[in-house]
Amino acid sequence: MTKPAAIPDISFRGVSKRYGDVVAVDKVDLDLSKGSFVSLLGPSGCGKTTCLRMMAGFEQPSAGEVFIRGDNVTGVPAYRRPVNMVFQHYALFPHLNVADNVSYGLRQRSPRPPREGIAKAVDEALSMVRLSGYGARRIWELSGGQQQRVALARALINRPAVLLLDEPLAALDRKLRHDMQIELQNLQRNVGITFLLVTHDQEEALSMSDRVCIMKDGRLVQAGTPRELYDEPVNGYVADFVGKSNFFAGTAGQASDGLIKVALVDGMKTAGRASRSTAPPRQGDAVLVSVRPERIRLAAAERDLPNQIAFRAEAKVLNRIFLGEQTEYLVAHDRLGEFMVRSPRQGNQARAFEIGDRVAIGWPPDAALVLIKD
Amino acid sequence: MSLRLYAAFIYVFLYAPIALIVFFSFNAGRYAMDWQGFSLDWYGRAFTNPIVTKALVTSLMIAGSTAVIATVVGTLCALGLERMRGWLRQLFDALIYVAIMVPGVVIGISTLIAFVTVFDAVNPALEAVGMARLQMGLWTVIAAHVLFNLAVVVLIIRARLAGMDRSLVEASEDLYATPFATFRQVVLPALLPSILAGFLLSFTFSFEDFIIAFFVAGPNTTLPIYVFSSIRRGVTPEINAIGTAVLLTSLALLMLAQFLLRARARAL
Numbered sequence: 001m002t003k004p005a006a007i008p009d010i011s012f013r014g015v016s017k018r019y020g021d022v023v024a025v026d027k028v029d030l031d032l033s034k035g036s037f038v039s040l041l042g043p044s045g046c047g048k049t050t051c052l053r054m055m056a057g058f059e060q061p062s063a064g065e066v067f068i069r070g071d072n073v074t075g076v077p078a079y080r081r082p083v084n085m086v087f088q089h090y091a092l093f094p095h096l097n098v099a100d101n102v103s104y105g106l107r108q109r110s111p112r113p114p115r116e117g118i119a120k121a122v123d124e125a126l127s128m129v130r131l132s133g134y135g136a137r138r139i140w141e142l143s144g145g146q147q148q149r150v151a152l153a154r155a156l157i158n159r160p161a162v163l164l165l166d167e168p169l170a171a172l173d174r175k176l177r178h179d180m181q182i183e184l185q186n187l188q189r190n191v192g193i194t195f196l197l198v199t200h201d202q203e204e205a206l207s208m209s210d211r212v213c214i215m216k217d218g219r220l221v222q223a224g225t226p227r228e229l230y231d232e233p234v235n236g237y238v239a240d241f242v243g244k245s246n247f248f249a250g251t252a253g254q255a256s257d258g259l260i261k262v263a264l265v266d267g268m269k270t271a272g273r274a275s276r277s278t279a280p281p282r283q284g285d286a287v288l289v290s291v292r293p294e295r296i297r298l299a300a301a302e303r304d305l306p307n308q309i310a311f312r313a314e315a316k317v318l319n320r321i322f323l324g325e326q327t328e329y330l331v332a333h334d335r336l337g338e339f340m341v342r343s344p345r346q347g348n349q350a351r352a353f354e355i356g357d358r359v360a361i362g363w364p365p366d367a368a369l370v371l372i373k374d
Numbered sequence: 375m376s377l378r379l380y381a382a383f384i385y386v387f388l389y390a391p392i393a394l395i396v397f398f399s400f401n402a403g404r405y406a407m408d409w410q411g412f413s414l415d416w417y418g419r420a421f422t423n424p425i426v427t428k429a430l431v432t433s434l435m436i437a438g439s440t441a442v443i444a445t446v447v448g449t450l451c452a453l454g455l456e457r458m459r460g461w462l463r464q465l466f467d468a469l470i471y472v473a474i475m476v477p478g479v480v481i482g483i484s485t486l487i488a489f490v491t492v493f494d495a496v497n498p499a500l501e502a503v504g505m506a507r508l509q510m511g512l513w514t515v516i517a518a519h520v521l522f523n524l525a526v527v528v529l530i531i532r533a534r535l536a537g538m539d540r541s542l543v544e545a546s547e548d549l550y551a552t553p554f555a556t557f558r559q560v561v562l563p564a565l566l567p568s569i570l571a572g573f574l575l576s577f578t579f580s581f582e583d584f585i586i587a588f589f590v591a592g593p594n595t596t597l598p599i600y601v602f603s604s605i606r607r608g609v610t611p612e613i614n615a616i617g618t619a620v621l622l623t624s625l626a627l628l629m630l631a632q633f634l635l636r637a638r639a640r641a642l
């Protein structure tokens with residue numbers, strides 16, 4: 001009986017995991033839809049590995065349920081779950097050669113597939129990770145990147161419902177890391193298997209995945225496309241974690257026409273919109289106004305700023321970094337502190353500012369997001 | 375400088391007697407310390423002497439059985455301890471160390487007392503139902519040897535298990551291997567050199583043991599016991615030859631065990 005395609009490959013329903021007093025994972029609900037590339041992103045110790053281990057079956061949740069393709073697998077041990085894992089340090093079997101490592105999963109099936117079938121599958125898996133002809137090699141004769149690819153082949157040969165990857169790129173150097181990121185993406189598109197990648201590198205997560213799940217202190221804070229997380233973060237924590245942003249603390253005031261008034265420190269005022277990912281803050285809530293550096297306009301004087309501007313002020317250029325396409329300025333306002341601004345090279349005002357210049361800054365109302373802290 | 379001299383003196387003191395025994399085992403002459411020229415005669419005599427060959431067979435049987443039992447039980451014990459948590463595990467760990475540190479004399483005396491006590495308790499009952507009495511024999515030596523060598527095996531295997539990468543076991547289970555299949559395909563291959571080393575060490579320790587066997591062998595004569603008892607009739611080149619043979623066998627086995635343990639450490 002085939003199940004409808006809409007059933008997610010893995011679902012968490014209210015999953016928690018406690019180790020004594022430590023709450024490693026706290027009531028997480030999560031769906032990994034079929035064929036997607038999902039990243040689990042968060043700072044060290046936020047519970048990413050624990051989530052992965054509960055999917056693989058190495059740990060069982062203290063509360064909640066885990067489903068794989070609609071089957072409740074809560075309490076089912078790892079060897080009876082149709083998912084496979086790529087371990088951070090690969091965990092290849094040192095006493096087996098490359099081919100025997102790759103065929104390990106197939107050889108556990110009963111009845112065991114015929115010898116020729118296994119050999120053929122191993123060849124295919126090795127060529128998929130561009131290691132054709134390496135079958136007879138010993139594990140220690142391989143470089144780190146090659147070992148990584150053997151680990152991928154060993155997992156993918158089983159055609160798992162989901163491939164779980166726990167910081168698989170952390171042990172590689174910068175260059176190899178970049179190559180492997182591209183290779184992983186291509187691999188995922190070719191095999192069409194759902195990938196779940198754990199990482200604490202936000203660039204990696206944003207550049208590689210269809211969806212990113214952001215965790216903090218065991219909770220799932222937000223799940224969405226990289227664009228959603230960047231443009232519509234649910235709170236200041238996500239806005240800060242995903243990309244760069246400027247934050248100004250204040251208190252939410254009245255809302256009208258989709259704009260929320262905010263009283264900043266020292267009696268300054270601005271307005272901004274609420275994120276579409278969550279309910280808007282209520283009047284009187286402590287909020288953060290988040291403005292992305294590329295949305296802030298710089299001009300020589302206030303009258304040079306465009307008309308549609310919700311906030312305008314004077315500031316001084318502290319630093320300037322040439323980034324090619326863009327120029328990044330660090331400017332200081334005497335009451336709000338320092339801001340980061342990114343201006344395109346060919347802006348309306350085609351001139352660059354120098355360190356020490358007085359400038360006018362401002363941003364349009366929809367550039368400012370009014371967010372609760374976390 | 376003087377320290378070096380001191381060290382050299384200690385080595386001479388330790389090894390000169392052994393070197394002398396090996397040297398004079400090739401003596402053609404009749405008296406132990408009177409060199410008459412090179413010959414292998416005494417080896418021939420020693421190993422055609424029926425008392426010596428009988429003692430050798432006894433020793434080999436004891437050492438072989440001890441090694442098999444200590445290795446099998448010790449390995450299982452180490453695997454069990456690995457899964458245990460809390461104070462019970464610490465207690466067993468401590469007991470294992472104690473078993474290794476207890477001097478041979480103490481093991482000899484205490485096992486002797488234990489055997490005698492048990493025999494006295496059960497023999498009347500056995501006689502009443504017409505069964506044979508329990509008495510000292512090869513099996514009592516084996517039992518006493520296992521006591522000590524079991525601890526050695528447990529220590530070796532525990533060390534190996536502790537050094538093993540947990541994620542290999544998880545990787546195997548992740549790849550659909552049942553716990554038993556994982557044990558057979560991942561854990562056992564990793565332990566094999568250590569198991570073999572434990573076997574060789576147990577064999578050696580049992581084969582060359584005099585003290586424990588002396589207490590619990592009953593009427594049986596092992597090779598070390600034979601050597602001891604013939605020395606009372608004077609040291610002959612025959613004894614030297616036996617001693618040398620035992621020495622070389624033990625050294626070879628110990629070196630092999632050491633090699634296995636080292637090779638494992640290098641592989642991972």
Ligand SMILES: Nc1ncnc2c1ncn2[C@@H]1O[C@H](COP(=O)(O)OP(=O)(O)OP(=O)(O)O)[C@@H](O)[C@H]1O
Binds near residue numbers: 024045050
């Ligand atoms: N076996 C365990 N026993 C006790 N506490 C644990 C155990 N495993 C994890 N924890 C705790 O649970 C929390 C989450 O750990 P986890 O390994 O999931 O974090 P992570 O997000 O993967 O971090 P990192 O990025 O550093 O790998 C941590 O506080 C950790 O100390």
Ligand SMILES: [Mg+2]
Binds near residue numbers: 049050
């Ligand atoms: Mg982790």
